[in-house]
Amino acid sequence: MGADGSPAAQTFEGRQEMTSAALTSAVAKLRESGAVMRMTEEASQQVQETFDGDPTGDERMIMNMGPQHPSTHGVLRLMLELEGETVLRVKPVIGYLHTGMEWTGEELTYLQGPTNVTRMDYASPIFNELVFCLTVEKLLGVEVPERATWIRMLMAELNRMASHLLFMATNGMDLGAVSMMLYGWREREEVLRFFEMVTGLRMNHNYIRCGGVAADLPDGWRDHVLRLLDMIPPRLDEYDTLMTGQPIWRDRLQGVGAITAEECVALGVTGPILRSTGYAWDLRRDDPYLAYDEVDFDVVVGTYGDCFDRYAIRLNEIRESIRIVRQVLDKMPKGDYRVQDRKVTPPPRARIDESMEALIHHFKIFTEGFKVPEGEAYCAVESPRGELGCYIVSDGSSHPYRMHIRAPSFVNLQSLPHMMHGGLIADGVAVISSVDPIMGEVDR
Amino acid sequence: MAKEGGLLDEGLEGLNHNFLTGQLENLIKWARYRSVFPATFGLACCAIEMMAAGGPHYDLARFGMEVFRASPRQADLMIVAGRVSQKMAPVLRQIYDQMVEPKWVISMGVCASSGGMFNNYALVQGVDQVVPVDVYAPGCPPGPETLMHAIMTLHEKIKDGELTKRRGAGKGAGLVIEQRDGQTGGGRGLEQPVLLSRS
Ligand code: SF4
Numbered sequence: 001m002g003a004d005g006s007p008a009a010q011t012f013e014g015r016q017e018m019t020s021a022a023l024t025s026a027v028a029k030l031r032e033s034g035a036v037m038r039m040t041e042e043a044s045q046q047v048q049e050t051f052d053g054d055p056t057g058d059e060r061m062i063m064n065m066g067p068q069h070p071s072t073h074g075v076l077r078l079m080l081e082l083e084g085e086t087v088l089r090v091k092p093v094i095g096y097l098h099t100g101m102e103w104t105g106e107e108l109t110y111l112q113g114p115t116n117v118t119r120m121d122y123a124s125p126i127f128n129e130l131v132f133c134l135t136v137e138k139l140l141g142v143e144v145p146e147r148a149t150w151i152r153m154l155m156a157e158l159n160r161m162a163s164h165l166l167f168m169a170t171n172g173m174d175l176g177a178v179s180m181m182l183y184g185w186r187e188r189e190e191v192l193r194f195f196e197m198v199t200g201l202r203m204n205h206n207y208i209r210c211g212g213v214a215a216d217l218p219d220g221w222r223d224h225v226l227r228l229l230d231m232i233p234p235r236l237d238e239y240d241t242l243m244t245g246q247p248i249w250r251d252r253l254q255g256v257g258a259i260t261a262e263e264c265v266a267l268g269v270t271g272p273i274l275r276s277t278g279y280a281w282d283l284r285r286d287d288p289y290l291a292y293d294e295v296d297f298d299v300v301v302g303t304y305g306d307c308f309d310r311y312a313i314r315l316n317e318i319r320e321s322i323r324i325v326r327q328v329l330d331k332m333p334k335g336d337y338r339v340q341d342r343k344v345t346p347p348p349r350a351r352i353d354e355s356m357e358a359l360i361h362h363f364k365i366f367t368e369g370f371k372v373p374e375g376e377a378y379c380a381v382e383s384p385r386g387e388l389g390c391y392i393v394s395d396g397s398s399h400p401y402r403m404h405i406r407a408p409s410f411v412n413l414q415s416l417p418h419m420m421h422g423g424l425i426a427d428g429v430a431v432i433s434s435v436d437p438i439m440g441e442v443d444r
Numbered sequence: 445m446a447k448e449g450g451l452l453d454e455g456l457e458g459l460n461h462n463f464l465t466g467q468l469e470n471l472i473k474w475a476r477y478r479s480v481f482p483a484t485f486g487l488a489c490c491a492i493e494m495m496a497a498g499g500p501h502y503d504l505a506r507f508g509m510e511v512f513r514a515s516p517r518q519a520d521l522m523i524v525a526g527r528v529s530q531k532m533a534p535v536l537r538q539i540y541d542q543m544v545e546p547k548w549v550i551s552m553g554v555c556a557s558s559g560g561m562f563n564n565y566a567l568v569q570g571v572d573q574v575v576p577v578d579v580y581a582p583g584c585p586p587g588p589e590t591l592m593h594a595i596m597t598l599h600e601k602i603k604d605g606e607l608t609k610r611r612g613a614g615k616g617a618g619l620v621i622e623q624r625d626g627q628t629g630g631g632r633g634l635e636q637p638v639l640l641s642r643s
Binding site for chain 1: 492493501584585
């Protein structure tokens with residue numbers, strides 16, 4: 001039975017809730033206790049034997065955490081089997097924020113598409129718009145103007161900073177460093193203020209459009225960015241003083257939730273978690289999109305694959321982003337911010353007052369959208385959480401026939417049972433926090 | 445501790461502390477709206493803006509509401525921040541039921557209020573189908589300012605409402621929008637015309 005007395009939710013894959021060890025199949029038990037790689041017979045036997053001891057004893061209990069829990073970052077629900085304080089099995093239950101966005105994306109035209117996808121990963125909306133537009137542009141075969149590419153890079157890197165600052169805030173909060181909640185937000189507000197100036201909104205911008213960006217950068221943007229870039233580095237050093245070198249912080253994070261590169265690859269985990277194992281995989285460098293091959297930056301990697309490495313990587317990625325933004329400022333070219341292809345780009349607002357044709361054209365493109373040639377395409381970008389991919393199948397109409405987003409949070413969440421197995425329950429909070437899942441993206 | 449002089453002997457003159465008098469009802473309402481503890485009920489994008497409102501720049505502490513309670517039993521206000529899916533709706537209702545009276549609900553964002561841009565199979569088209577809503581905050585996402593406006597509207601509501609009774613069903617917050625033309629602030633002591641007034 002569910003918690004509210006209703007019958008337990010069930011899918012064709014079986015019950016969603018975790019069942020007691022005696023009722024769970026061997027495969028499910030292994031999965032829930034974090035077995036990733038293929039095991040030898042003995043190893044698997046050993047894992048199973050831990051559950052054969054005394055499954056009904058006093059020490060074992062199955063506990064529910066979430067979906068409304070302050071440290072699950074939204075509506076993640078975890079079911080845990082504990083022995084005393086030690087976590088034996090973990091089963092993440094998702095779907096509490098399922099919004100049907102892929103379905104909605106198939107109802108909306110390509111022009112409206114970014115509005116929809118931007119609401120998936122709401123901590124880094126620019127990346128969602130970016131990957132959607134890159135995919136559509138690949139299908140259309142249009143060449144995006146230089147300036148649009150560089151504006152996109154500027155916004156993407158600033159968004160990465162905002163997202164990682166949010167991580168700093170929530171990670172600190174989860175581990176009891178409550179003042180980080182204030183500091184992280186303080187800096188994030190500064191970045192959001194720039195976004196508001198450029199896009200008109202603090203979040204969910206719908207700024208990147210197919211064929212370019214919605215509007216050119218406003219006057220005074222350069223000074224604003226420069227002020228931001230001067231303000232943030234000293235504050236990052238403050239974080240170092242506050243947390244990085246602090247013994248409590250280190251004790252809470254070091255060696256907690258360790259994972260190896262092989263296990264990450266087997267699970268499809270990407271982003272800071274994969275890099276924390278020492279595997280330098282960053283799509284910006286390994287599969288450059290936009291103009292990332294023209295800027296100079298380092299891929300930050302860790303060594304131990306634990307929560308501390310993941311924290312340190314994100315902190316240093318903010319610094320790398322600052323470095324990239326500085327180069328973008330130097331290299332920002334002049335020119336169009338949107339492709340001059342009248343099929344894709346609506347006429348500018350000023351033209352509508354002058355010409356009837358422009359008005360009709362504007363009306364047409366917003367009601368019917370533009371047609372995209374038949375075919376399929378996949379594009380991926382490095383979002384703050386890992387490889388964010390978009391797969392679109394077009395049947396030649398103005399709506400996608402199928403749109404799928406490969407959400408990094410969704411895939412990364414798979415590593416939870418592995419990282420939490422054998423740890424204490426308080427470490428579990430540190431692990432969830434260090435995965436930095438955004439449930440909007442997990443459930444879509 | 446009976447003292448020489450004091451209230452009994454000298455009446456009000458005999459008091460040597462500051463004091464307040466008032467109707468009990470007003471005092472209770474004052475106390476209520478000055479410390480509304482919200483339950484953490486962040487669901488989606490709007491939750492980020494709700495956290496921003498609690499952050500240093502917007503500082504909800506000014507309204508006595510910076511303490512987001514993790515346990516619904518300690519909370520008076522549920523800010524439904526984000527989209528409510530069909531799967532989440534029973535959970536939401538359960539948490540609402542666990543909160544003790546008096547309790548209020550703010551529906552934050554168009555998704556919570558009406559399903560927003562996602563008119564599809566997955567979302568509850570308006571959280572008012574599940575719990576009674578007192579104030580709707582519009583926007584996608586509503587900025588922290590909008591949330592604060594909603595909170596202040598709620599404060600007004602608590603101040604003007606009845607002490608022991610919930611407002612009847614179907615009346616909403618009891619707010620109607622009236623014509624601006626030719627109206628004055630009237631008895632409310634405001635210079636500007638009042639746009640929101642009670643029905
Ligand atoms: S109203 Fe907008 S910002 Fe709020 S949850 Fe819905 S989509 Fe997100």
